[in-house]
Amino acid sequence: xxxxxxxxxxxxxxxxxxxxxxxxxxxxxxxxxxxxxxxxxxxxxxxxxxxxxxxxxxxxxxxxxxxxxxxxxxxxxxxxxxxxxxxxxxxx
Numbered sequence: 001x002x003x004x005x006x007x008x009x010x011x012x013x014x015x016x017x018x019x020x021x022x023x024x025x026x027x028x029x030x031x032x033x034x035x036x037x038x039x040x041x042x043x044x045x046x047x048x049x050x051x052x053x054x055x056x057x058x059x060x061x062x063x064x065x066x067x068x069x070x071x072x073x074x075x076x077x078x079x080x081x082x083x084x085x086x087x088x089x090x091x092x
Contacts, residue, residue, distance in 0.1 A: 040067045045086040 012018045022031060036057060043053045050064045070078060 037063075037067065040064060041071065041082060042086050044068055044071055045082055 009018065009021070012021060022034075026034065036059065040053060040057060040059065040063065043056070044050075044064070044067050048056075050061055050068065053059070053064050054061055071082065074082075
């Protein structure tokens with residue numbers, strides 16, 4: 001099932017279509033959680049401290065630690081997207 005979803009998303013082609021798709025398939029709360037996780041990963045990648053991120057986003061250090069672990073040892077596809085979208089600012 002996840003592969004089917006990934007295949008559907010891989011073929012979306014543009015940002016507006018991807019946004020429309022995500023808004024339709026996810027509840028507003030789910031979309032908010034996913035967007036928050038992406039912001040957390042981007043902030044980690046930009047070099048912000050875990051404590052700063054926790055205070056700024058109002059999330060637990062556990063969630064940030066998970067994001068940090070994924071940046072260090074995550075699957076190649078995840079790391080590829082992060083690198084493409086965030087550039088190289090720190091140690092991966």
